Amino acid sequence: MGPGTSRVHRPGTWSPSTEAGNAGGAPGAVVEASMTIPDEGKAMPSMKTIRERSGSEGRRGPVLEESTLRGGGFYRYLVLGLLRDGTPRHGYALMKDYQQRSGTPIGSGRFYNKLQRLAAEGLVTTAANPPGADPRRTPYRITSAGAAAFDVWLRDSANPDSHRSDDLCAHALLLAAAEPAVVSATLDRWRNDIAMRGARIEEAHARALTTRRASPPSAFYPLPVVLARRLKHATADIEFIDEFRRAYEQWMRRRAEARVSRNTPAGRGSGSRPIRA
Numbered sequence: 043m044g045p046g047t048s049r050v051h052r053p054g055t056w057s058p059s060t061e062a063g064n065a066g067g068a069p070g071a072v073v074e075a076s077m078t079i080p081d082e083g084k085a086m087p088s089m090k091t092i093r094e095r096s097g098s099e100g101r102r103g104p105v106l107e108e109s110t111l112r113g114g115g116f117y118r119y120l121v122l123g124l125l126r127d128g129t130p131r132h133g134y135a136l137m138k139d140y141q142q143r144s145g146t147p148i149g150s151g152r153f154y155n156k157l158q159r160l161a162a163e164g165l166v167t168t169a170a171n172p173p174g175a176d177p178r179r180t181p182y183r184i185t186s187a188g189a190a191a192f193d194v195w196l197r198d199s200a201n202p203d204s205h206r207s208d209d210l211c212a213h214a215l216l217l218a219a220a221e222p223a224v225v226s227a228t229l230d231r232w233r234n235d236i237a238m239r240g241a242r243i244e245e246a247h248a249r250a251l252t253t254r255r256a257s258p259p260s261a262f263y264p265l266p267v268v269l270a271r272r273l274k275h276a277t278a279d280i281e282f283i284d285e286f287r288r289a290y291e292q293w294m295r296r297r298a299e300a301r302v303s304r305n306t307p308a309g310r311g312s313g314s315r316p317i318r319a
Contacts (some may be wrong), residue, residue, distance in 0.1 A: 121156045122165060122192040125184040130169035132179040133157055145246055145265055157182050165191055210279055214286055218293075225290060233283045240276035243269055 124136050131139070133153035140148060160166040165188030169181045184192075210232070217225045247269040254263045 117152055117156050118160065119192055119195050121153060121160060122184060122188050123196070125166060125182065126189060126192055128183065130181040130183040132181045134179060135181075143263075143265060143268075145250070145269055160188065164188075210282065214282075217286075217290070222294060226287075229283055229287050233280060236276055236279045236283070240273060240280070243273045243276060247273060 120140065121136060124139055125131065134150045136153045136157075137148060137150040140146070157166060161168065161182065164185060166182040166184050169183045171177060171179075171181060175181075217228060220228070247266060250263075250265040250269055254266055257263050
């Protein structure tokens, strides 16, 4: 950022400052970014400018992949948790409920399969269909044993992030073994993909805030908070890629300087005997 320039922060806009060619910095690297979320009063990043600087407008798609729900064991307690309020629901209604709460697309088939298994264990049981409901969809309600099982799991379960794998870092640690051109192209692709995902999350977050404002006071609608967390993760990943690129380029420069130093007369002659006339 040159002398005499200044940043202007406006609510609802993202104002990243970038410096190309600075002390090993990658072109387009994020230096500062902040966004004020309406009704939240907290600084939040925006991904729109990152996406534009990445040279891609991005494709519309799901906010988060279903892979977030790792392992079949979690589905067991996901279903029990959604039924924990005592309201009978069928698999499709549970799917819609979870999508509304989390913004995560997920198929209803898994819910139906899990409901049948939980029923066999006595943790849920079938309930009567209300008048006018689709008879092909069987609602289930949680049993006292199911409620107790869910409460114990929730109380005793480990920190959800304590065993989470960090695939981005795991892949980045292997980059140094590749050719520089491959490293650069890979980092560009990762950055573009994350920027597009972040832009979709940001748009979904804005819609969720609108929905929450229109919701009745008695309704608990946590989706804006969930999406804000995902947006922070996407921004942190962008910052990590930019920092990794700078560290890699600095390392490459040091290697090149070391090779030049070894090939100079002074470097070659440091351990040789003086030449006699």
